[in-house]
Structure formats: C-alpha cells, structure tokens
Amino acid sequence: MATVRIPPVLRPKTGGSPEVEASGGNVGEVLRALTDAHPETSPQLFDAEGELNRYVNVYLNDEDVRVLDGLGTAVKDGDTVVILPAMAGGAC
Amino acid sequence: MATGAGTEQTQVIEEIEPFEAAAEIEGGDAVLIDTREPHEYQEAHLEGGKLVPPAMLADQIESVAPDKAARTILYCRSGNRSGKAAAQMQAMGYTNVASVGGGIMLWQEQGLPVVSASGMTAEQRERYSRHTLLPEVGVDGQLRLLNAKVLLLGAGGLGAPTALYLAAAGVGTIGLVDDDVVDASNLQRQVIHNTERIGMPKTTSARIFIEQLNPDVNVIEHNGRLDASNILEVMSDYDIVVDGADNFPTRYLLNDASVRLRKPVVSASILGFDGQVSTFMPYEGPCYRCLYPTPPPAELAPSCSENGVLGVMAGTMGTLQANEVIKLVLGKGSPLIGRLLLYEALGTSFTELKVRRDPNCPICGDDAPEIPESEMGQFPDYELFCAGAGGDR
Numbered sequence: 001m002a003t004v005r006i007p008p009v010l011r012p013k014t015g016g017s018p019e020v021e022a023s024g025g026n027v028g029e030v031l032r033a034l035t036d037a038h039p040e041t042s043p044q045l046f047d048a049e050g051e052l053n054r055y056v057n058v059y060l061n062d063e064d065v066r067v068l069d070g071l072g073t074a075v076k077d078g079d080t081v082v083i084l085p086a087m088a089g090g091a092c
Numbered sequence: 093m094a095t096g097a098g099t100e101q102t103q104v105i106e107e108i109e110p111f112e113a114a115a116e117i118e119g120g121d122a123v124l125i126d127t128r129e130p131h132e133y134q135e136a137h138l139e140g141g142k143l144v145p146p147a148m149l150a151d152q153i154e155s156v157a158p159d160k161a162a163r164t165i166l167y168c169r170s171g172n173r174s175g176k177a178a179a180q181m182q183a184m185g186y187t188n189v190a191s192v193g194g195g196i197m198l199w200q201e202q203g204l205p206v207v208s209a210s211g212m213t214a215e216q217r218e219r220y221s222r223h224t225l226l227p228e229v230g231v232d233g234q235l236r237l238l239n240a241k242v243l244l245l246g247a248g249g250l251g252a253p254t255a256l257y258l259a260a261a262g263v264g265t266i267g268l269v270d271d272d273v274v275d276a277s278n279l280q281r282q283v284i285h286n287t288e289r290i291g292m293p294k295t296t297s298a299r300i301f302i303e304q305l306n307p308d309v310n311v312i313e314h315n316g317r318l319d320a321s322n323i324l325e326v327m328s329d330y331d332i333v334v335d336g337a338d339n340f341p342t343r344y345l346l347n348d349a350s351v352r353l354r355k356p357v358v359s360a361s362i363l364g365f366d367g368q369v370s371t372f373m374p375y376e377g378p379c380y381r382c383l384y385p386t387p388p389p390a391e392l393a394p395s396c397s398e399n400g401v402l403g404v405m406a407g408t409m410g411t412l413q414a415n416e417v418i419k420l421v422l423g424k425g426s427p428l429i430g431r432l433l434l435y436e437a438l439g440t441s442f443t444e445l446k447v448r449r450d451p452n453c454p455i456c457g458d459d460a461p462e463i464p465e466s467e468m469g470q471f472p473d474y475e476l477f478c479a480g481a482g483g484d485r
C-alpha cells in the first residue's frame with residue numbers, strides 16, 4: 001500500500017481526508033486505485049486520453065515522476081505519492 | 093546661527109554648532125566636506141561627508157563641490173582644519189561656507205550619529221546587535237542587508253509578514269507593489285495593516301508601519317498592478333523579488349521577467365491550511381514554469397477569498413520567504429533553489445519535493461530562444477494563457 005497525499009482542492013472529493021491509502025505496482029495504478037475509490041477525482045487528474053493533466057504534478061516520495069518513469073514508475077509498500085497542483089493564493 | 097571669527101584668518105568664517113549642522117544636513121541642501129586625513133575618515137565620519145584632505149583641497153574641491161554658491165559645510169576633528177579650509181575656499185570664490193565648531197569630537201559628544209569604522213551608526217550597531225553577533229551575519233552581512241533592495245509583490249497575506257521581518261532586519265530598500273486598499277477582512281492575517289487604516293492603499297499603510305518600525309528602511313510604493321508594460325522597469329531597481337501574488341497571470345509574468353533579468357524570486361502561495369514556498373534562481377535552478385508548465389483550471393485553484401485561509405499560515409509562509417531573502421542577501425546557507433517546501437498546518441507537517449530544471453522549459457530551457465534587447469519587454473498574453481485558471485479575483 002502507498003499513501004497518496006491529497007491537495008486541499010481535491011479533499012472535498014475524497015471525503016475531506018488529506019491522505020488516502022491506495023495500492024498499485026506503479027504510480028498510474030496507485031492513482032487509478034484512488035480514482036476508483038473516489039471517482040470525482042478522476043477528471044481532475046487525468047485527461048480524456050488517460051494521461052495525467054499537465055497542470056497536475058505527481059511526486060513519488062520527493063521526486064517528480066516526470067523525471068522518473070512517469071505513470072509507470074514502480075511503487076513500493078510505504079511509498080508516498082504526492083499530488084500537487086499549482087496554487088496562486090498569496091496577497092488575497 | 094552662531095557666527096564666529098576664524099582666529100588665524102583675516103576673513104570671517106562662519107562657524108556653526110554641530111546641532112545646527114545636523115539640521116542643515118537633515119534638510120538635504122548642504123554639501124558636507126570632511127577635511128581630515130583618510131585614516132581618520134575611515135574610523136568615523138558624518139553620513140554623507142565627502143573626504144577632501146587639506147593637502148588635496150586646492151586640487152579636488154571644485155570637483156567635489158562644483159557649485160560655489162551652494163551651502164557647503166566643512167568639518168574636521170576639532171574645527172581647526174575645517175576653519176582653515178573654509179578660509180581657503182572663500183578665497184577660491186565659495187560664498188556660503190561654514191565650519192562645524194568643535195568638529196566631529198563635539199558632534200559625537202553631543203550624541204549625534206556618525207558612520208563608524210563598521211559602516212554603521214551607533215544606533216544601527218545597537219539595533220542590529222543580535223544580528224551582528226551571529227558569525228553568519230556579522231557587520232558585513234548587516235551592511236549587505238542595509239544595502240539590499242527587495243521588491244515585494246503584494247502587501248497582503250504573504251507580503252505583510254515578509255515586509256515586517258525584512259524591515260526589522262534592516263533591508264535598506266523595500267518596494268511594495270499592490271493596487272488594493274486595506275479591508276477589514278484582511279486584518280485577520282495582514283499584520284502590518286490595522287483597523288485605523290481600513291480604506292487606505294495597502295502600500296501606504298505598509299509604508300507607515302515600516303517607517304515606524306525601522307527608520308533605516310527606504311520604502312518605495314508602487315501603488316498599482318504589475319503588467320507587461322511596467323514589470324521590467326519596476327524590477328530593474330531591485331536585487332530580489334518576493335512573490336506573494338494572488339493570481340496566475342502575474343505569477344507567470346513575474347517568472348518570465350525574472351528569468352530575462354536573471355533576478356531571483358522567492359515564491360510562496362497559501363490556501364486554507366496549506367502553503368508552498370520555493371526560491372527560483374534563473375538558470376541555477378528551475379523556474380516557476382519548470383515547476384508548473386501550465387496553470388490549473390479554476391475549479392482546481394480557488395482563491396483565498398472563496399476558500400478561506402488560516403491567518404497564521406500566511407505568517408508562517410511569509411516569514412519563510414523573509415528567511416530565504418535574508419539568506420540570498422547574505423550569501424549564506426542553502427536557499428530553497430530546486431526544492432519546493434510544502435507546509436500543512438493542521439498536521440504541522442513539512443514535506444520537501446525536488447524541483448528540476450525542465451530542459452524543455454519555454455523560458456529557461458535548453459532550447460528557449462535568446463530574447464533580443466528589442467523584445468525584452470514583450471510578453472505573451474498571460475490573461476489568455478491563464479484563461480479558465482483560478483486564483484484571479
């Protein structure tokens with residue numbers, strides 16, 4: 001099982017939880033397990049072709065999966081997958 | 093004004109008391125000349141005093157003080173050499189020269205400030221003593237801070253705590269960009285504003301706060317928005333930019349301009365109980381576009397005014413930004429270059445992520461086109477680029 005860190009904007013779609021446990025052999029499978037459990041997260045993460053949306057960054061532990069093997073990056077038990085969208089809030 | 097006769101000169105030399113000289117210097121219209129030797133000058137001198145040793149006077153004075161009708165105040169150690177120099181200058185045609193009676197010795201006895209060997213006034217040595225005690229700061233580091241010019245983009249949630257600590261730290265020039273006025277709903281987190289100043293431009297309210305906290309800081313108000321037409325000009329006067337903007341178009345514009353100007357940006361954002369902070373050092377580390385190639389759609393990027401934000405979160409992230417700025421100025425420690433620090437306040441947890449330069453980045457990547465001088469100020473249409481993106485009010 002991996003831990004998926006849910007960004008604040010997606011928490012309403014995961015029952016409010018900042019972290020969700022999900023299993024899978026690679027990052028894509030872990031994220032699919034997340035969207036299966038919480039279908040409302042799916043359009044936020046994946047485009048129509050099933051690719052990660054460009055505005056969503058995904059990290060395995062502290063490394064961007066774009067510099068690893070993308071969605072095919074292998075995930076071990078105890079790994080953390082971080083979903084990170086850009087935030088603009090500052091002066092507001 | 094006390095007028096005394098020079099004892100050894102046939103001419104009458106105007107001699108003024110240190111406090112009179114101080115008032116004139118404060119007024120800003122007088123040329124101030126130090127008529128001692130270089131080693132004395134280095135030990136301590138009056139702020140703004142220009143060194144012209146007695147032996148160099150005939151050769152140098154006309155270039156240092158070209159206007160012979162201008163008010164010119166001379167001082168030395170005790171008033172003797174400056175009196176002689178004043179007589180010499182009068183003979184050269186200077187018509188409004190005065191000598192400080194008692195010189196810098198009496199000046200200091202009367203508690204007036206000097207720039208000492210350390211380059212700081214006695215007041216500054218006291219004010220920054222807890223900094224200068226630190227080997228990582230020291231007198232040199234404090235002088236760097238006093239000479240630093242930092243632009244704060246936003247005088248709100250993030251800008252307020254950043255401004256507070258940078259001003260207290262003695263950052264010599266703080267520019268503030270904001271087009272908003274203080275609103276009652278700001279005061280839960282924007283700690284440099286207050287109830288009395290509701291309705292006042294945030295830049296003005298911030299200036300009032302900073303000037304009361306630390307008179308060493310020169311505050312420059314940019315009461316407006318940064319856009320493609322003014323960003324290069326505004327940024328060119330500063331060493332470091334602190335990004336606390338509240339919208340994506342400004343964040344991308346700032347990124348693209350900072351890469352062109354090769355100026356570091358300390359960037360943070362906040363929402364709810366979550367914050368992010370990183371330092372973007374052009375070409376040394378990734379830029380904002382390497383991290384976020386495209387802005388998210390509106391539903392993934394609510395603003396604080398829609399979503400809410402914990403007030404102290406803004407303080408935590410803003411002070412982390414101030415910490416980054418101070419390290420960059422000092423050249424000490426490890427800034428958050430290539431690292432994104434996430435903070436989640438409910439769990440009190442920090443997470444650090446690696447951010448790498450994107451070789452395909454359209455702005456700082458390997459194939460990004462060189463921008464000729466004539467196109468430096470031309471930027472993409474960010475409103476269009478970010479259309480549908482959130483965070484914009």
